[in-house]
Amino acid sequence: MGSNTAILQSNNLAIGYGDKVIYSDLNISFEKGEVVCLLGQNGVGKSTLLKTLSGLIEPISGEILINNISFKSLSKSELAKVFSIVTTDKLSAVGLTVLDILMAGRYPHQPWLNSPREEDFKSIQLAVEQTNIKYLLEKKLHELSDGQRQKVMIARALVQDGQLIFLDEPTAHLDLTNRVEILKLLRDISINSNKSLVISTHELNLAMQFADKLLLMDFGSPIMTGTPEDLALSGDLSKIFHHQGFDYDLITGKVNQVENPQGTIKIEADESLKFWIKNAVDRLGYKSKDSLKIIATTSKNNCNWKVIMGSNSYKGVTIDELIKLLKSIQ
């Protein structure tokens, strides 16, 4: 990694609160235009890393370089011109309009006491168009829905006009429609504006579809870095998601629930029947240690099944009966 192209780079960084070190020896670099996702469970230290990198928490040791200049030698207002943040704070108690908030986003660029200039209006105009929030401009922040508010805060971060935006859990608290919309917006920003985005998230799907680079964070192990694909193929991704009770499906890229680490269920049936039996078994969450085999056939729209478990075997019709049997086995 060429240190001359990185916007942000850390050297032997140790992060944490007070004396408690969460991660140490971090050597991370963010390149121009790159989308980086910090991926891990809640409480693993994503926010701490994000806050340390964005200067909200002091690092325990090590240094951070911004465009090859030490973080510490830069003033707060110089830093504010390089990066901006979108936090998880809900900010409902603010009686400011969306326009007021966007104007406040120009703070690092405005000379003292000056009224906004041409370039301030232009920058706000651009961010408003990018995030499509023109219709919200004169609304109060507390009148907005969660999704709208998130868009406004992203627009605010854009207005600050840095090279890098830190986003802490940008899709948390959002419903599915809003989540998709925010993701699409972030992708458009990364493609069209050549800004780097550093996003903390616990949503694997988001990270996989989206990130140029992943920082995988897990309790008690060092942070792993790489492209999502490399991390998936090397098995690092499934390692993290496996012990959470999930399994990362290498073929479909989906996370599956694994609640049956010992016992397996083998289903022998034609394709559609197999699908529905599997559906029922997955829903049931089979928890027994014993492996079993289900052989099923259809006749006259009925399901005839046979369950073989060790030396025992059971027979029956309909999935309903099958479920009852599986429940009794557990």
Added chain:
Amino acid sequence: MIEDIWKHHQKAWRRIVLAASLGVLFLAILDLSIGSVYIPAIEILKALFGSSNNEVWQSIVIEFRLPKTLSAISVGIALSLSGLIMQTLFRNPLAGPFVLGISSGASLGVAVLVMGSIWLPLAVSGISTVVAACLGSSMVLLVVLSMANRLKDTTSLLILGLMFGSAVGAFVSILQYFSNPEEVQGYLFWTFGSLSGVSWSELQILLPIILVGLIVTIAISSSLNILNLGDDYAISSGVNLKRMRYLIIGITSLLAGVTTAFCGPIAFIGIAVPHITRLIINSSNHKHLTILVALIGAGVMLICDIISQLPGFAQSLPINAVTSIFGAPLIIWLIMRRRKMVAF
């Protein structure tokens, strides 16, 4: 398009500022004409420009009423502004110099000065009262701020202010117990609050400090807007949070301290006026709020002074009683509708 919306808002705001300024001017003239003798407005204007034919009126206006009106305006501006920036600093709609015990701190400073002669043989003068009041108020503000960082909710903060108020009250009672009657009387009169006790020479201290406070508050209004968004946004926008906190503490203790020193502890103006202003312009954008809060603060204080004259009676009420009688119900109303109060 953005520029048009902004200019439109700016224009609307300027109209309100103009209206408020005219209102303050009108109230000031009314305040000058009302008193034990009624002096017509036209005579007031003549007296102000030194061209009145009536020498008694001339001297009443210049020697007595003008200093009182100017101190009403100063006190109104100072308390309202310190209320505004404290509400922003604490991110709490019920913060204010009186509620948080800042005024009590100033009272304690003055009480120690006036009645503590047993331990501290200090000269009671304009300057020493100001210094004592400012020391007392900044001390309480620092303690409250250090605790407020740990407790985020409104109720605890208010209880804290209440506790400070009663602790200070108790300490003042002990001082009174050990003091001679003249000193106690001097202190009691001070606590009633009075705008008429301020002389021209004291105004020479009061006015510049208020002016500095007003200028600094206007200068930091964009930072105050960002402070409203929370610490994280403030830091990442390049606001020097520590410096800003100390600056706000400094201005607040100076503004609340100096007015309390000269005019006594005047309640409710600090907390009420920012709310009245926000209701009027329906916004908490400090770039618009600051000047209006100052103007409306001055106006409200003038109204209170006019009421305290009891037009038609020979007597006048202590100013503190007037602000409390009108301020207390307003605060009760604010607390009652607090659940709905999202935009503080």
